[in-house]
Amino acid sequence: MSTAVAIKTETFEGPMELLIELVEKRKLLINDISLAKVTDEYMQTVRDMQEMSLPNTAQFITLAATLLLIKSKSLLPALDLTSEESASIEDLEERLKRYQIYRDAGIELQSRFGKNIMYESEYTPPRDPLFLPDIFCDSAELGTAMYRVLNNLPKIEIKPTAKLRPTISLEEMIDRLQKRIEQQLQTSFSEIRATETEHKNVIVSFLAILELFKMGNIIITQADRFGDINLESDRVHTPRYY
Amino acid sequence: MPLDILIESVLFYKAVPQNKKRLIGYFKVSEEDFTHALTIIKGRFQAGAMRLLETETEIQLATAPELSEFIESLRKQDMAGDIGKAGAETLAIVLYREPISRSEIDRIRGVNSAFILRNLMMRGLVTRESVTGNGYQFRITTTLLQHLGITDKRSLPQYSEFMNTIDTFDTTSP
């Protein structure tokens, strides 16, 4: 975690923008290897955003789940991905590559914009204009027109997060798992998988385990290549002092 | 940039007659060079739809005389048409909110209103006044007000309700 360079000042409108930035900063191409590499930093940035309670964090977390999936596959090659999971990884790479093209094209537009403007004729209103009213020039008609205008005003946006099912935050999941591991001392991924009904939560819980593993709080063992993954809190073996 | 190109661009951009003496002074050129540049422009325009008109004091661009009948038919069409829904909406905003700047109108409608406002001015329905350092502000013409028979804005349909909605929008939107 300490190696991650936190991006402090820049704010990102969307997850794609952040992800592209992280990949390109390392001069990498978009593939599973580069995405696994930037996962930590992505997670850190999203965590920072959560702390600053920036809006739209939900969409960043959704993408974080896919990223952590990529990362975990790179850490545990034996991990068997469902076809749905593989598809979500492919889809992310695809979307990111597509986004990158338009982002690059946008950079070209931005560099030209306003540099050599081609002007249309300046408008000078006629000195003595005609008076050409029409059917709309009537206070009832104009009242109707005004009503239409006000009807089309952008609605004060109801926070999009409210409409979505509440996405569990990474921290919540890590906490929950940690407690559970400490209680049971040993658990296995298939067990967690069975208790989590929602697909997304399965991903998040699994990756949270990997996070714990990375932080040195648990031990992961896998007896054989396609066997179950066993989790153990390492607290018993190596007591920690706080 | 050659003088003739610069003069041509001023005439096109300004779209109203330009004083020759002023242009000569502005470009700091001799009268001969200026006249020569005009000859080049006239030659260039020969094959097209535009002409350079020249009086003793002024020059301007105009369509070729052969096109006068066609242009007249365009003008008649413009006058025969109505302002359309978008025109009515823009006119309504000016009526309820005047004096109002173009950027405020754009913000309320969510689209650029430059061309619609030109049409409304051409038809004598709105006028604009220059506000120092702040571009233009638009108003309903007195002729249209009389035509509408409005002496007091508050008698407009749902006046205070509409005003409140826009006030809220103004203070809550970014």
Added chain:
Amino acid sequence: MPLDILIESVLFYKAVPQNKKRLIGYFKVSEEDFTHALTIIKGRFQAGAMRLLETETEIQLATAPELSEFIESLRKQDMAGDIGKAGAETLAIVLYREPISRSEIDRIRGVNSAFILRNLMMRGLVTRESVTGNGYQFRITTTLLQHLGITDKRSLPQYSEFMNTIDTFDTTSP
């Protein structure tokens, strides 16, 4: 009167962008004849101060990009500034993929683009047309071309490069 002369006079007289389809209908000509007339106008303008701008839907007259600085000196108001990163990538999506719906734009950007599109529309850089039963589709405007200093989008230096990449991408991926 030749078609190119008539079109040129409409553009000059109206001085606002003209819809190509409407002109084709008005003059009752084929699309080929119309396009040919535009080519003639472009050729004629080559030596002068004006250019013919063309999007997929509209045409308009404007000053040549080389005159930008000079015209700027004649103006009282500055043009509005930068478009920002989000604006630039959204413009790129519309430019390379027009006509395009908001949901497609949202999908490519991975974020809700309602606000940025509204902003671009207010600046007149994109426009929307309603498609029956399908909401709105967005297109670029001649105003955007004016700000980019190009007569049509294909004259962007990297246009075909980007277009090829996008085409390849869109045909090979699901």
